Amino acid sequence: MKLGFIGTGNMASAIMGGIISNNVIPADEIIGADLFAPGRERVQKQFGIHVTDSNIEVAQKAEVIILSVKPQFYADVIKEIAGEIKDSQIIITIAPGKTLAWLEEQFGKQVKIVRTMPNTPAMVGAGMTAASPNAYLSEEEISYVKTLLESFSRVEIIPERLMDVVVSTSGSSPAYVFMMIEAMADAAVSGGMPRPQAYQFAAQAVLGSAKMVLDTGKHPGELKDMVCSPAGTTIEAVRVLEERGFRSAIIEAMKVCEEISKNM
Numbered sequence: 001m002k003l004g005f006i007g008t009g010n011m012a013s014a015i016m017g018g019i020i021s022n023n024v025i026p027a028d029e030i031i032g033a034d035l036f037a038p039g040r041e042r043v044q045k046q047f048g049i050h051v052t053d054s055n056i057e058v059a060q061k062a063e064v065i066i067l068s069v070k071p072q073f074y075a076d077v078i079k080e081i082a083g084e085i086k087d088s089q090i091i092i093t094i095a096p097g098k099t100l101a102w103l104e105e106q107f108g109k110q111v112k113i114v115r116t117m118p119n120t121p122a123m124v125g126a127g128m129t130a131a132s133p134n135a136y137l138s139e140e141e142i143s144y145v146k147t148l149l150e151s152f153s154r155v156e157i158i159p160e161r162l163m164d165v166v167v168s169t170s171g172s173s174p175a176y177v178f179m180m181i182e183a184m185a186d187a188a189v190s191g192g193m194p195r196p197q198a199y200q201f202a203a204q205a206v207l208g209s210a211k212m213v214l215d216t217g218k219h220p221g222e223l224k225d226m227v228c229s230p231a232g233t234t235i236e237a238v239r240v241l242e243e244r245g246f247r248s249a250i251i252e253a254m255k256v257c258e259e260i261s262k263n264m
C-alpha cells in the first residue's frame with residue numbers, strides 16, 4: 001500500500017478525495033483504519049479504498065501513513081503503532097499543537113515525520129497545506145511528500161514555529177468563510193433571492209475575490225477600493241462592517257484559534 005490513514009473522518013476523507021480524483025494514488029493502493037465501523041464503510045463506499053479496524057495493519061502495510069485522528073488520540077495511536085514503524089516509512093501528522101519534538105518523543109526512536117496542517121478544501125483539489133519535515137527525511141523524501149500534498153492543495157514548507165498561525169489562517173478558516181457565505185446567502189434570501197441561487201452568488205463572489213488576490217498579487221485593500229465606487233453602494237456596506245467590528249472580530253477569533261492550537 002502506498003498510503004495509509006489512521007482515522008477516516010472528515011479531514012482524511014477530504015485528502016482521499018483529492019488524491020484519488022487527481023489520480024495520484026489509485027484507491028486500491030490506499031488503506032484506512034477507523035475504530036468506528038460506519039466511518040470505515042463510508043470511505044470504502046465513497047472512494048473504494050481498503051479498510052480495516054486495525055491501526056497495526058495500516059502501520060505494517062503503508063509506505064506513508066497519515067495520522068488523521070483527533071489530537072487527543074495521538075499519544076494512544078502512536079503508542080499502538082510505534083513498534084511497527086520501519087526506517088523506510090514516513091508519518092504525516094495533521095493535528096494542531098503536536099510538535100515534531102513531542103511526536104519524536106512519543107515514537108521513542110528515529111522516525112521520519114512531516115508535521116502538516118491541511119484544510120478541507122483539499123476535497124475539491126483547492127486545499128492549502130503547510131508542512132514541516134523533521135531531520136530524518138532526505139531531500140528526495142521531502143519532495144515526494146510535497147508532490148503528494150500538492151495533489152490536493154498548494155503547499156508551503158514552513159518553519160515549524162509558524163504552524164499555529166497556519167491553523168488559524170488556513171486550517172480553521174474555511175469554517176469562518178462558510179459562515180460568511182451562509183450569512184451572505186441569508187441576506188440575499190431576505191432580499192427575495194431563492195436560496196440555492198443565493199449560495200451560488202455568494203460562493204462565486206468569495207471564490208472570485210480569493211482568485212483576484214492570488215492571481216493579481218495586488219494588495220487586498222487596493223482590490224477593495226476598486227469595488228467601492230464614490231458615493232456608491234459598497235462603501236456604505238464597508239462603513240457598516242467597520243462600525244460592527246468586522247475586521248477586529250476576525251483578528252480576535254484567529255488569535256484565540258492560534259492560542260488554542262499552541263496549547264493543544
Ligand SMILES: NC(=O)C1=CN([C@@H]2O[C@H](COP(=O)(O)OP(=O)(O)OC[C@H]3O[C@@H](n4cnc5c(N)ncnc54)[C@H](O)[C@@H]3O)[C@@H](O)[C@H]2O)C=CC1
Nearest residue numbers: 007008009010011034035036039068069070071094095118
Ligand atoms: N476537519 C478539518 O477541517 C481539519 C482537521 N484537521 C485535523 O485532522 C484530524 C482529524 O480531524 P477530523 O477529520 O475533523 O475528525 P473526525 O472526528 O471527523 O475524524 C477522526 C476519525 O478518527 C477515528 N478514530 C478515533 N480514535 C481512533 C483510533 N484510536 N484509531 C483509529 N481511528 C480512530 C474516529 O472514529 C473518526 O472517524 C484532527 O487531528 C484535526 O485536528 C486538520 C486540519 C483541518
Ligand SMILES: O=C(O)[C@@H]1CCC=N1
Nearest residue numbers: 095096167171172173
Ligand atoms: O478544529 C480543529 O481543531 C481542526 C484543526 C484545524 C481545523 N480543524
